[in-house]
Amino acid sequence: MASDFQGNVSRGVLQMVDSWGKLRDGYLHGTPFVLGLGSFSECIHADSPALGIKGRYCSVFSLDNKTRLRADADAKLRLAQASANVDIGLFTQYGTCIPDACTEADMEESLRIALDGRKKVTVACEALDDRPQFTSGDIAMISFLSVMLAVMATGTAADVYYRAATSSAPNLGVRFLLPFSAYTNLEKMFHVATESRPGVISCLHGMRVLSMTWVILGHQYVFDTLFSVNLKHLQKWTNRLVFQVIANASLSTDSFFFLSGLLVTYGVLKEIKRTGRVDIIMYYVHRIIRLTPPIAVVTLFLGTLFRFLASGPMAYYVTSMYTICSNKWWFDVLYVNNFLAFNETTNQITDCLGQCWYTAADTQMYLVAPLVLFPLAYSPAKGKILLYVVTLASAIIPAAVIYVNDFPPGSLIGGDENVDNSGYQKLVYYKPWCRMSAYVVGIWAGYIIFKQDSKKLHLSPMQVVSGWTVATFSALAALLGMWSYNQLIVEYDFDPMTQVLYGGLHRGVWCASLAWVVVACHCGYGGVVNDFLSHPTWQPLSRLTYSIYLVALPLQLLATFNLKDLVYFSHIDKIIHALGAVFISIVAAVLLSLTAEAPILGLEKLIFRRPGRGEDKPKPISPEGNKGHDNLAFTNDMTEKVDVEEENVIMDGVSSTLGEEAVTQF
Structure with missing residues (x-):
């Protein structure tokens, strides 16, 4: 391009050429489908006043046309194939810079002609003066x-x-x-209560905040990892036993299911004891009033103004997210996204707030919880029999689904084409009947604490030591038990016994360990663990965890959407990024709570008298x-x-x- 201007080459034109994406150093060690992003900033700031042109950055995406033979693929787009076992022909992305007089359609058409149908090409372009139009x-x-x-x-x-x-x-x-x-x-x-109160399970404050931090850290390892310059090095970084804390971070959601079941049970039983009844209508209305407004505000923001916040080679993801949130916002607001949002073509959940599958599943379990709680309150003997049956079913159902469909025993970060991770997500991970074991364990914990009431729980030192020992090793077994299978490159095939036992029991076992922690801390046998989890400084963040839960994932995605270059993967970088995400999420959560959570709670107390x-x-x-x-x-x-x-x-x-x-x- 520069040579076409001969002696009239301006600095702006040279900047356009210089900003073109090129095959980067260490390509075979990094992300195989990104040939080169180029220099986004240099391109959009390139300016040639003499020629009246400015730079327009374009991300070019090419996909092999399956109607053409693979042998017909352009050899230039497979330059790495000859020297390494890396197939870059299936899907590739690279960045280039064109004069702003050219449009996306012009660029796309020229590429289609040049490739002669060998690849399907789409282009996403952005210039310095481009701004989304207000709707x-x-x-x-x-x-x-x-x-x-x-x-x-x-x-x-x-x-x-x-x-x-x-x-x-x-x-x-x-x-x-x-x-x-x-x-x-x-x-x-931000009020901090330093005195203890009857009926307050204070250790839940720390448990709630730590679980939310774990969720954010786990997500941080997912979002921009695919855009790492050392992607081929990930196996070395992730195959250690301790990495199962991240690879098996889905247990953090089971912690919240457990807490939910515990608090619902204890609250309902205390209400029945106090008043003799529960207003079942308000039981449901109250939940809708408390949960829906913050979800609605975040969803509407993502479906409108969110797209104004992203810029760069990855900003095209915002368009997709904007479209989903504009059309499918009601999946999240009506708590049905874990059933309706799964895309059969891409095998991915495609609702606006991806994390709200949890809200949906928890709400569905909340809806049916009275079927177990009322018998526990009015006929404890029959209620406990029913709870035993439900507990047994909560382990058998996921084990049966996993075994019949030959799914992996848990959420895996790797595996070959024979491992049906997407099927596991669809039929096990998102479904309430396969996740209810954590909720049921919470019901047991809430019932035990309710029955104990203000009476002193007497445990011998041997019982306390045994309880903490069993709980610790059980939690470690659930967290680390998939190490041999839960790696990027799986070296072992999981056997049917592992599928059934681990798949059906590990979430319940994890939450049973948490149940011991809560009961022991609440009844005076927590020691330093209770001192840590019950420390008053957890309280402000504990009140904000619902809002943090709603805003953290979009903010982490926004950081990825604004990447201008590939990143280097390391654990220290991920931890730093996660801590940054936690801080920014707290600020955003305060704003969301002031807008859509705290006022609604206040209005509810004025309007409804229970x-x-x-x-x-x-x-x-x-x-x-x-x-x-x-x-x-x-x-x-x-x-x-x-x-x-x-x-x-x-x-x-x-x-x-x-x-x-x-x-x-x-």
């Missing part, structure tokens, strides 16, 4: 966020005013505005001592303030598991 959905989202910001500002101002003007009480209209107060909501969000609430007398406290308390929207006069730590909170599963107080009362 009606974008404008609606901006309007919604603006209205919410205005309401929060007004609610905060009213809250500050009525705190100062203690001689007057807010009227009904202002009471419905005060739940939006950022002042009070931030105060409650049975027995009128009997609870709030403690009068001084205005100076209301740290972590509700504002005046929830008072009958200026001296009655309700402590959020002491009020009766419905424990509804995910909202309690992923962000509410570890309070175990209705």
Whole structure:
């Protein structure tokens, strides 16, 4: 191209040529399908005023045309095949730079002609001045966020005013505005209670935060690993035993299923003991009110404004995500994505919020939980028999599905074409009946803690040591037991016995170990473990885990979408990136909670009065001592303030598991 301009070559033109993607050094050691990304920044900033052109960066994707013989493939696109066992012809990506006078369609058509049908080609281009066009959905989202910001500002101002003007009480209209107060909501969000309270399982705070951090770390190893310059070196980095902490990180979701089952059980049984009944309608309505608004806000943001945040060679993924979120947002909002979002063609789940398969599965188990909990409450003998049957079924069902379909015994990070990982994901990993063992163990733990109530649990030193020993080795067996099979290059074929035993039992065994930790810590046998998990500093992050859960994965994807070059894979880099993702997710989670979670919880308490609430007398406290308390929207006069730590909170599963107080009362 530069030679075509002969003596009139400008610096801008040379920059366009220089920014072209070239076969990089160490190509055979890195990502085989990325020939070279080129220099995105140099291309889009290339400018030749004399010729009136600027640079336009294009990502070119080529896929072998299966209707043509493989022998017809262009030899130039297989230059690495002669020297290594690397097939780069099936799918390739490279970056190039063209004058902005040319369009995506022009580039695509020229490549189709040059390749003469040997490859299917698509092109995604971006210039410095290119910006996505605003749609009606974008404008609606901006309007919604603006209205919410205005309401929060007004609610905060009213809250500050009525705190100062203690001689007057807010009227009904202002009471419905005060739940939006950022002042009070931030105060409650970051409140730390240092004193212990009956009915509070304080060790759940630390367990919840650590499990969420584990989820984020596991995801961090997935997203940009395929774009590593040392991809061929991954086997060395990932075949060690300790890497099973990452390779088997799916157990972190079982931790949340366990916590959900525990808190729902304990909450329902405590409510029945206190009032003699459970409002079954509010049992379901409450969950919808608490979980749906944050999911809806994140989904709508991803389906509108999210695409404005990405730029670079990988930004084309945003278009795909934008399309999915625009068309399939209701999968997540209606909690059906674990059934409807699986794409039969790509064998991938294609809903907007991929992590919300968990919310869907947990909600489905929450819906049927009363069928087990009510017999436990009203007829304990029959209820325990039913729970034994359900426990047995929770192990048999996944084992049977795995054995019949010849699936791997767990989620594997590698394997050859004979390992049906996608089938396992579809029929086992996402399905509630194959994941309910963790939830059922949580029900057992919640029932045990409820029956123990305030009575002292007496265990001998030998029983305590035995309990901790068995729990530790059981957890390690579940976490590390797949080491021989769960590697990038599998050296052993799993046998039917491993499929059945590990596939059916490992999630329940993992959660049984967690159950011992919770019961031991709650009953005074936790020692330093309880001191660590129950430390008050976990509380603020524990309240935010639901919002963190919703925003972390999109933020991690956004970081990948904004990559300008390939990355170098190392464990230290992944840990640093994960910690960065945790910090940014906390900031985003605070904003989401202030917008769509805390105000909804406040409005719910104003609108709905559940049975027995009128009997609870709030403690009068001084205005100076209301740290972590509700504002005046929830008072009958200026001296009655309700402590959020002491009020009766419905424990509804995910909202309690992923962000509410570890309070175990209705």
